[in-house]
Amino acid sequence: MKLKTLILKEWADLFRIKMVIYGCVFMPLFMGGVAGYMAWQARSLPSPAQAALLNTSLLYFLVLPVLIPVTLGVYSVVGEKEQGTLEPLLATPISDLQLFLGKSVVVVIPSLILTWAVFGLFLAATSFLFGSVPRPITSLPWLLSIFVLSPLLSLFAALVAMIISSRSADSRAAYQFASLAVVPGIIPLIVYSARLTAVDLKFVGIEGAILLALDVILLFLGIKIFQREEILTRWK
Amino acid sequence: MGGDYDALILARGLTRYFGQRPAVVELDLEVRAGEVLGLLGPNGAGKTTTVRMLAGLLAPTSGEAWVAGHSVVREPEKVRPRIGLVSESPGFYKRLSVRRNLQFFAELYGVHDPQRVEGTLSLVGLSDRAAEPVATLSKGLRQRLALARALVHDPPVLLLDEPTSGLDPEVAKEVRDLLSELSREKRGILLCTHNLAEAERLCHRVALLKTRLIALGKPEELKERLFGRRVVVTLSHSIPALPENLGLPFVRGLSLDKNKLYVGVETPERDNPRLIKRLVELGAEIVYVTEEARTLEEVYLELVEGGE
Numbered sequence: 001m002k003l004k005t006l007i008l009k010e011w012a013d014l015f016r017i018k019m020v021i022y023g024c025v026f027m028p029l030f031m032g033g034v035a036g037y038m039a040w041q042a043r044s045l046p047s048p049a050q051a052a053l054l055n056t057s058l059l060y061f062l063v064l065p066v067l068i069p070v071t072l073g074v075y076s077v078v079g080e081k082e083q084g085t086l087e088p089l090l091a092t093p094i095s096d097l098q099l100f101l102g103k104s105v106v107v108v109i110p111s112l113i114l115t116w117a118v119f120g121l122f123l124a125a126t127s128f129l130f131g132s133v134p135r136p137i138t139s140l141p142w143l144l145s146i147f148v149l150s151p152l153l154s155l156f157a158a159l160v161a162m163i164i165s166s167r168s169a170d171s172r173a174a175y176q177f178a179s180l181a182v183v184p185g186i187i188p189l190i191v192y193s194a195r196l197t198a199v200d201l202k203f204v205g206i207e208g209a210i211l212l213a214l215d216v217i218l219l220f221l222g223i224k225i226f227q228r229e230e231i232l233t234r235w236k
Numbered sequence: 237m238g239g240d241y242d243a244l245i246l247a248r249g250l251t252r253y254f255g256q257r258p259a260v261v262e263l264d265l266e267v268r269a270g271e272v273l274g275l276l277g278p279n280g281a282g283k284t285t286t287v288r289m290l291a292g293l294l295a296p297t298s299g300e301a302w303v304a305g306h307s308v309v310r311e312p313e314k315v316r317p318r319i320g321l322v323s324e325s326p327g328f329y330k331r332l333s334v335r336r337n338l339q340f341f342a343e344l345y346g347v348h349d350p351q352r353v354e355g356t357l358s359l360v361g362l363s364d365r366a367a368e369p370v371a372t373l374s375k376g377l378r379q380r381l382a383l384a385r386a387l388v389h390d391p392p393v394l395l396l397d398e399p400t401s402g403l404d405p406e407v408a409k410e411v412r413d414l415l416s417e418l419s420r421e422k423r424g425i426l427l428c429t430h431n432l433a434e435a436e437r438l439c440h441r442v443a444l445l446k447t448r449l450i451a452l453g454k455p456e457e458l459k460e461r462l463f464g465r466r467v468v469v470t471l472s473h474s475i476p477a478l479p480e481n482l483g484l485p486f487v488r489g490l491s492l493d494k495n496k497l498y499v500g501v502e503t504p505e506r507d508n509p510r511l512i513k514r515l516v517e518l519g520a521e522i523v524y525v526t527e528e529a530r531t532l533e534e535v536y537l538e539l540v541e542g543g544e
Contacts, residue, residue, distance in 0.1 A: 084327020092344040
């Protein structure tokens with residue numbers, strides 16, 4: 001119940017800022033647009049090159065889930081401190097787990113909704129361009145990437161952002177460090193671009209397992225190092 | 237619990253260091269139901285640290301405290317629902333409405349009754365502003381909302397850190413009246429303040445803190461303990477010479493300033509008739525006799541700034 005209360009308040013507060021809404025919507029649309037342009041370019045290519053370009057275009061959908069959690073999540077604890085709400089919030093009976101998880105979920109859900117919505121638009125666009133959705137896009141590794149890796153990536157980014165936010169003494173420093181959370185999202189891009197491996201089931205399985213383990217570790221680590229008194233006393 | 241009586245707040249040897257720097261050392265105090273205890277002291281005296289320890293937000297380095305029967309060290313999760321906290325600079329979600337802010341905190345405290353939220357807003361006089369964003373409220377109104385947040389879950393203990401700081405006199409008085417009303421509801425209230433007149437008016441007892449507790453008692457007791465009691469005898473004209481202590485055994489010091497004679501006595505109610513009789517015998521013409529009014533501010537300055 002407290003978790004729901006926290007999540008609803010966070011959204012109510014966050015999405016009253018128009019620039020946040022624009023920012024959240026612009027990047028997915030932009031990246032979805034780039035992916036769509038690549039699909040359009042792929043139309044006239046021979047089959048292997050077409051598949052390669054479509055695979056590359058899909059990589060954008062693995063970067064998307066980490067962008068929103070990083071930009072919004074990094075402000076979650078720092079922001080509470082800056083507006084003076086952290087002390088009254090910590091004085092309530094909310095637990096560290098509820099606070100940490102609630103603030104992470106708050107940024108993961110919009111990120112996934114937007115990623116999947118833009119992916120839906122991408123599917124519609126490719127279906128229009130090719131007559132039907134081309135094979136690489138509906139392959140099992142890619143569907144798993146979009147619907148299983150994305151939540152894990154998004155949660156990873158949110159947890160990293162939360163840890164940075166709760167450990168930073170300055171919001172600017174928090175934003176600097178938060179860029180680290182993007183790394184797992186771009187690993188597939190690096191791996192694929194360097195032709196180290198294809199985005200196949202094995203690759204998805206390995207990255208998924210690593211991300212799942214990292215998410216669990218980060219959640220416990222984040223709660224363990226979420227020291228209420230340190231957060232309160234470090235900031236002046 | 238560390239005591240066998242009905243203290244809502246009980247601290248024993250409460251100590252907190254930040255690194256090598258002591259913030260609060262060996263603090264003993266208690267606040268009973270229906271009592272307002274004023275915690276006074278200069279900036280950096282450890283008042284906020286004390287409040288945070290009692291709220292379960294900071295762990296003591298040593299010592300122990302119990303709030304509403306629960307240990308702040310071992311059961312901070314049981315302490316938090318039982319306190320209402322007004323912190324030094326109470327913040328709110330400025331884009332959200334007054335009602336939404338209060339509703340959020342009420343729900344975190346397990347209060348899901350909208351009537352309770354409305355009732356609390358009404359208590360602090362914010363019903364007509366309930367739908368407005370907090371950003372539109374003045375500092376005084378935000379302070380009232382902070383009190384509402386502290387009261388919405390009806391806690392037995394209130395920890396108030398400078399609740400009237402920065403308020404205009406009219407709003408400050410309203411807040412004081414509200415606090416006075418709340419203390420009659422058998423709550424235990426710890427009030428940190430720099431406003432000594434406010435402490436004198438509101439607090440049943442005051443604790444003077446300067447890292448260590450340097451005095452604790454009723455304001456009147458502290459004044460008497462520190463300065464004793466003095467009567468001021470206004471004479472029609474000055475008297476050139478007076479015998480030491482007027483030759484009276486109960487007189488504890490004497491000073492003459494123009495036509496005002498300051499006489500330290502043990503109990504004016506008992507000693508004044510003999511004092512007046514003696515002065516008349518010495519040829520004094522008495523216009524009137526009053527007891528010197530000492531303020532809590534004088535006690536504070538003597539103890540805190542004059543050195544212990």
